[in-house]
Amino acid sequence: xxxxxxxxxxxxxxxxxxxxxxxxxxxxxxxxxxxxxxxxxxxxxxxxxxxxxxxxxxxxxxxxxxxxxxxxxxxxxxxxxxxxxxxxxxxxxxxxxxxxxxxxxxxxxxxxxxxxxxxxxxxxxxxxxxxxxxxxxxxxxxxxxxxxxxxxxxxxxxxxxxxxxxxxxxxxxxxxxxxxxxxxxxxxxxxxxxxxxxxxxxxxxxxxxxxxxxxxxxxxxxxxxxxxxxxxxxxxxxxxxxxxxxxxxxxxxxxxxxxxxxxxxxxxxxxxxxxxxxxxxxxxxxxxxxxxxxxxxxxxxxxxxxxxxxxxxxxxxxxxxxxxxxxxxxxxxxxxxxxxxxxxxxxxxxxxxxxxxxxxxxxxxxxxxxxxxxxxxxxxxxxxxxxxxxxxxxxxxxxxxxxxxxxxxxxxxxxxxxxxxxxxxxxxxxxxxxxxxxxxxxxxxxxxxxxxxxxxxxxxxxxxxxxxxxxxxxxxxxxxxxxxxxxxxxx
Amino acid sequence: xxxxxxxxxxxxxxxxxxxxxxxxxxxxxxxxxxxxxxxxxxxxxxxxxxxxxxxxxxxxxxxxxxxxxxxxxxxxxxxxxxxxxxxxxxxxxxxxxxxxxxxxxxxxxxxxxxxxxxxxxxxxxxxxxxxxxxxxxxxxxxxxxxxxxxxxxxxxxxxxxxxxxxxxxxxxxxxxxxxxxxxxxxxxxxxxxxxxxxxxxxxxxxxxxxxxxxxxxxxxxxxxxxxxxxxxxxxxxxxxxxxxxxxxxxxxxxxxxxxxxxxxxxxxxxxxxxxxxxxxxxxxxxxxxxxxxxxxxxxxxxxxxxxxxxxxxxxxxxxxxxxxxxxxxxxxxxxxxxxxxxxxxxxxxxxxxxxxxxxxxxxxxxxxxxxxxxxxxxxxxxxxxxxxxxxxxxxxxxxxxxxxxxxxxxxxxxxxxxxxxxxxxxxxxxxxxxxxxxxxxxxxxxxxxxxxxxxxxxxxxxxxxxxxxxxxxxxxxxxxxxxxxxxxxx
Numbered sequence: 001x002x003x004x005x006x007x008x009x010x011x012x013x014x015x016x017x018x019x020x021x022x023x024x025x026x027x028x029x030x031x032x033x034x035x036x037x038x039x040x041x042x043x044x045x046x047x048x049x050x051x052x053x054x055x056x057x058x059x060x061x062x063x064x065x066x067x068x069x070x071x072x073x074x075x076x077x078x079x080x081x082x083x084x085x086x087x088x089x090x091x092x093x094x095x096x097x098x099x100x101x102x103x104x105x106x107x108x109x110x111x112x113x114x115x116x117x118x119x120x121x122x123x124x125x126x127x128x129x130x131x132x133x134x135x136x137x138x139x140x141x142x143x144x145x146x147x148x149x150x151x152x153x154x155x156x157x158x159x160x161x162x163x164x165x166x167x168x169x170x171x172x173x174x175x176x177x178x179x180x181x182x183x184x185x186x187x188x189x190x191x192x193x194x195x196x197x198x199x200x201x202x203x204x205x206x207x208x209x210x211x212x213x214x215x216x217x218x219x220x221x222x223x224x225x226x227x228x229x230x231x232x233x234x235x236x237x238x239x240x241x242x243x244x245x246x247x248x249x250x251x252x253x254x255x256x257x258x259x260x261x262x263x264x265x266x267x268x269x270x271x272x273x274x275x276x277x278x279x280x281x282x283x284x285x286x287x288x289x290x291x292x293x294x295x296x297x298x299x300x301x302x303x304x305x306x307x308x309x310x311x312x313x314x315x316x317x318x319x320x321x322x323x324x325x326x327x328x329x330x331x332x333x334x335x336x337x338x339x340x341x342x343x344x345x346x347x348x349x350x351x352x353x354x355x356x357x358x359x360x361x362x363x364x365x366x367x368x369x370x371x372x373x374x375x376x377x378x379x380x381x382x383x384x385x386x387x388x389x390x391x392x393x394x395x396x397x398x399x400x401x402x403x404x405x406x407x408x409x410x411x412x413x414x415x416x417x418x419x420x421x422x423x424x425x426x427x428x429x430x431x432x433x434x435x436x437x438x439x440x441x442x443x444x445x446x447x448x449x450x451x452x453x454x455x456x457x458x459x460x461x462x463x464x465x466x467x468x469x470x471x472x473x474x475x476x477x478x479x480x481x482x483x484x485x486x487x488x489x490x491x
Numbered sequence: 492x493x494x495x496x497x498x499x500x501x502x503x504x505x506x507x508x509x510x511x512x513x514x515x516x517x518x519x520x521x522x523x524x525x526x527x528x529x530x531x532x533x534x535x536x537x538x539x540x541x542x543x544x545x546x547x548x549x550x551x552x553x554x555x556x557x558x559x560x561x562x563x564x565x566x567x568x569x570x571x572x573x574x575x576x577x578x579x580x581x582x583x584x585x586x587x588x589x590x591x592x593x594x595x596x597x598x599x600x601x602x603x604x605x606x607x608x609x610x611x612x613x614x615x616x617x618x619x620x621x622x623x624x625x626x627x628x629x630x631x632x633x634x635x636x637x638x639x640x641x642x643x644x645x646x647x648x649x650x651x652x653x654x655x656x657x658x659x660x661x662x663x664x665x666x667x668x669x670x671x672x673x674x675x676x677x678x679x680x681x682x683x684x685x686x687x688x689x690x691x692x693x694x695x696x697x698x699x700x701x702x703x704x705x706x707x708x709x710x711x712x713x714x715x716x717x718x719x720x721x722x723x724x725x726x727x728x729x730x731x732x733x734x735x736x737x738x739x740x741x742x743x744x745x746x747x748x749x750x751x752x753x754x755x756x757x758x759x760x761x762x763x764x765x766x767x768x769x770x771x772x773x774x775x776x777x778x779x780x781x782x783x784x785x786x787x788x789x790x791x792x793x794x795x796x797x798x799x800x801x802x803x804x805x806x807x808x809x810x811x812x813x814x815x816x817x818x819x820x821x822x823x824x825x826x827x828x829x830x831x832x833x834x835x836x837x838x839x840x841x842x843x844x845x846x847x848x849x850x851x852x853x854x855x856x857x858x859x860x861x862x863x864x865x866x867x868x869x870x871x872x873x874x875x876x877x878x879x880x881x882x883x884x885x886x887x888x889x890x891x892x893x894x895x896x897x898x899x900x901x902x903x904x905x906x907x908x909x910x911x912x913x914x915x916x917x918x919x920x921x922x923x924x925x926x927x928x929x930x931x932x933x934x935x936x937x938x939x940x941x942x943x944x945x946x947x948x949x950x951x952x953x954x955x956x957x958x959x960x961x962x963x964x965x966x967x968x969x970x971x972x973x974x975x976x977x978x979x980x981x
Contacts, residue, residue: 071929071930072750072751072929073749073750073751073754074753074754074755074838109747110749111749111750112748112749112750112751112752113750206929209929321843324845325698325745325746325747328697328698328710329698329700329701329710331710331722332698332700332708332710332724338498339715339721339723341691341694341713341715341723342526342689342690342691342692343526343689344500344526344528344689344691344725345498345499345500345725345726346711346713346721346723346724346725347498347723347724347725347726348721348722348723349710349721349722349723349724350721350722351719351720351721351722352712352720352721352722353720354718354720355720374815374818388544391548391554392547392554392555392556393556395553395554395555395556396553396556396558397553397557397842397846397848397849397850398842398844398846398848399842399844399848399850400558400560436812439811440810440811440812440887444909444910447887448564451564451808451912452556454808454811455805455808458801458804458805458808458811459543459544459801459802459804459805460544460801461801461804462799462800462801462803462804462818463542463543463544463799463800463801464542467800468800471800471818471819471821472819
């Protein structure tokens with residue numbers, strides 16, 4: 001079957017599953033009443049609060065992903081969170097939970113770990129999610145005395161996740177045996193297949209290794225529970241929007257049932273299964289069917305919108321970055337002729353603009369330099385020091401330079417408010433006082449801001465003959481020049 | 492076919508420092524077709540020995556503005572010129588200690604790197620660089636330091652240097668103007684050229700190019716003649732990335748090679764102090780102090796730092812209102828340091844803002860802070876015992892330490908993290924080598940995992956902190972890896 005044909009079948013199957021669930025969810029419901037329920041709903045502040053809880057949950061998921069791969073890669077929490085959210089956003093726009101593959105692919109791209117290992121990590125995440133959800137569901141059912149089909153669902157879920165956990169346990173606790181098994185089973189298939197199988201199993205084992213230490217497994221478990229408590233908070237926050245009491249037990253049950261339900265691959269955004277399971281969970285707790293469906297729709301909005309918008313932004317950001325790399329590689333294929341530079345053959349791709357010239361000191365640089373330098377220096381040494389400062393600041397990485405620029409803008413604004421004049425318009429004494437207040441004050445970030453100008457300007461000043469002269473030095477630095485013979489000077 | 496062959500280089504080496512120069516020399520000596528791409532310029536000794544600002548403009552990466560960010564920012568510099576950081580370091584030389592090699596074997600599965608296996612490579616490098624001790628009377632700043640060490644009764648050593656016949660010009664950090672300090676441009680490049688290695692200065696590699704798991708060349712910005720820059724593709728059969736501990740992982744990651752790349756940066760955090768003696772020391776006119784206290788190795792080393800009036804002012808700038816009045820007495824002063832092994836961990840990433848910058852992050856570990864505090868206490872005690880009237884650390888709020896009682900306080904108390912002005916010139920381990928694939932970017936000989944013909948061969952390959960000045964380790968490993976590569980080719 002071609003990949004295009006596979007995609008079509010996945011889409012059709014997902015749509016069919018969704019249609020069935022949607023039909024079952026709404027078949028006995030008076031849609032007019034649902035409309036009326038929405039009309040009387042109070043979205044503020046509940047829906048934004050629900051979205052905020054959901055977003056916090058994603059950051060906890062990011063922290064968990066970072067922890068899961070920390071032996072293999074040093075992901076930052078923001079990057080890890082973006083990987084998670086891109087997965088969620090992809091599930092919102094792709095059918096049949098294909099977002100899980102996107103998430104694993106992006107994890108592999110960001111960290112360099114093999115795709116199979118990234119898939120294993122994604123599988124572990126989903127597995128511990130399932131266990132955490134079941135844990136919360138059982139707790140909430142017990143607390144609210146909910147039984148019937150929800151208890152049955154919990155039992156089925158426990159069976160499914162128990163089997164999966166058992167499989168994972170093999171990879172965690174018997175990695176060598178698993179490797180040997182893969183090797184033995186794949187040997188008859190030839191060397192290539194054997195090596196591929198062993199590499200695959202090694203990747204899976206490496207991905208699962210994080211669960212080997214009980215403390216690590218516990219951390220992952222706790223983080224998972226926190227993730228789903230945040231998601232439960234989203235479900236709680238929507239209840240008052242429809243005039244329902246914010247019952248944590250009800251919300252946890254709705255959250256658990258909904259999330260277990262949408263494990264079924266369906267259409268993009270789980271439209272259908274989400275609404276069915278969410279509303280059924282509320283119905284089981286005595287909520288009217290129209291209100292339950294209205295609730296499901298509102299929760300789905302809180303679930304769908306932030307992840308999709310955030311995920312789209314993250315995909316755009318990383319897409320631009322990866323695309324730029326790919327574009328450069330593509331550009332490298334278009335040669336405009338060969339040149340030999342220093343005896344090395346090169347395919348010329350493009351002519352480039354001339355390098356940037358040395359940065360010139362601004363009036364602010366000069367005023368700042370004067371305020372930092374000790375008295376007694378000539379105008380020349382002050383100017384040279386300011387030029388050196390400007391060059392050094394221009395050489396900083398853009399991110400650091402931007403932070404420096406923002407910090408100095410705040411400083412100049414503060415000066416204007418404090419002295420009612422611009423920094424450059426102040427007399428030298430006041431400029432010195434303003435700089436000293438920040439550069440040597442008690443607030444660490446302000447001191448850090450002035451660290452670069454303070455040290456570069458002082459370095460330039462005392463390396464300058466005129467600056468050195470202010471110390472009353474009798475001799476200059478370069479004593480050995482007088483004792484160097486021309487032969488030595490040229491090696 | 493012949494045309495295509497002429498348009499390819501057999502081995503491209505990115506970077507011409509301690510790793511790249513050794514690699515190029517060995518490959519050229521083995522008759523291989525080698526080209527070296529260097530981002531910085533090529534300079535003669537006439538350009539060396541200038542003032543620090545001029546040297547920073549000419550020889551340093553981003554003019555010395557490559558801060559390492561983290562809870563405690565570290566000032567970090569490295570060379571960006573032919574010869575790399577070997578042109579601007581002090582030339583101190585250590586072999587990789589036996590226990591470090593054993594640890595690398597145990598923890599990283601680093602194979603074929605025992606003391607005996609490394610010895611010929613160290614012998615080779617030491618012969619090339621003329622590694623030797625200072626051949627005159629120790630300068631005053633060294634003698635003062637020795638006096639303090641002897642008063643304390645601690646173990647120490649005079650560190651051999653790659654500077655035979657050093658004339659104490661005190662220009663190590665701005666390039667030795669008389670060529671006595673043997674940086675790579677002076678010690679190896681002439682021979683490498685004789686053997687056929689070609690060098691392209693002012694050539695910044697943007698990206699490695701791949702076809703599946705094979706690196707087919709690089710995309711680089713090249714100054715083909717003054718004022719004319721082009722973007723060019725340079726094709727090669729094999730590529731060695733030797734761009735240093737920060738640029739190597741940045742280039743690899745920019746090119747999509749990320750597995751264990753740039754995740755494990757290690758440094759030797761360093762805290763400097765200035766000591767004021769009653770007598771004239773004239774440290775600004777002599778080579779930096781040549782001794783290192785080994786009593787507390789591997790966690791802590793004490794030694795001497797580069798000194799000029801400008802660097803003194805830089806060191807005093809944290810407490811400038813209280814310490815500026817010491818400047819006129821700079822002739823009585825010298826600089827020293829406490830360096831620690833570096834238990835923290837950092838990372839390296841290419842900037843996403845298209846400025847070609849590299850973002851470097853390092854978190855000073857709790858062990859580092861403890862070692863820095865105790866090291867400062869011991870260094871101050873030593874210097875006071877040597878006769879210093881006061882010691883001025885680069886710690887805000889601590890302008891001057893004048894008694895042993897003040898100093899030993901830091902044996903038990905941690906220094907205030909937010910007040911430290913730390914620096915480092917030793918960075919490594921950003922692409923560790925070894926057979927443990929779960930923590931190493933490359934195999935024991937620097938071949939990157941999953942790539943057929945891509946190698947790293949500079950300070951980034953050291954699996955973790957060597958605990959000593961790393962130039963010796965970098966050169967010895969670079970030669971070992973280059974010879975292994977040649978063996979494999981043959």
